[in-house]
Amino acid sequence: GDSVTQMEGPVTLSEEAFLTINCTYTATGYPSLFWYVQYPGEGLQLLLKATKADDKGSNKGFEATYRKETTSFHLEKGSVQVSDSAVYFCALSDPTVSGSARQLTFGSGIQLTVLP
């Protein structure tokens, strides 16, 4: 079945450092890909998305490119801030498998801590 694999965490960076969080997926069909962020005490927020190969999703300085050849959707940011400290989840929605529901399949998440 479909699955999402995220790099093991946690990740601790200094402010202004470059961030990469790896995400790879396995899917039967041609999924849409998402990154969600969960700030302390808050619900999941959609950070960015991509729906087809070579699409680049971007938001708040974060970017991720849909790479079909490597089945990856790595999250990057050029200069992180303390306020970026949160848990980041990679997810996919595969209409081939989920049918009408098109539910999300999530990775296990990774905790990012940015130090001043």
Next chain:
Amino acid sequence: DTGVSQDPRHKITKRGQNVTFRCDPISEHNRLYWYRQTLGQGPEFLTYFQNEAQLEKSRLLSDRFSAERPKGSFSTLEIQRTEQGDSAMYLCASSLGSTTNEQYFGPGTRLTVT
């Protein structure tokens, strides 16, 4: 703010008791989802409604779990005869069912079964 809301935010109950959670989706969204999230894991799909119809249920949803969405607006998730293994965060999400079907999540209800 007219995002997804959930009530209560926290629930502590004793094993064997019944609990009910409520979710109010974004008003124009016709799709509603329930997920369960345990510590250190990503959310896992439980069930899905399109308008008032419950169209899919995960194998995670045992017979003790029931969900409704009367009139296609708010939804409730009931757990009967709670067990310690039910302790988790229960998340509700809604969407418009667009091509990408972006889902918007509520803050969740954290259930602790003692």
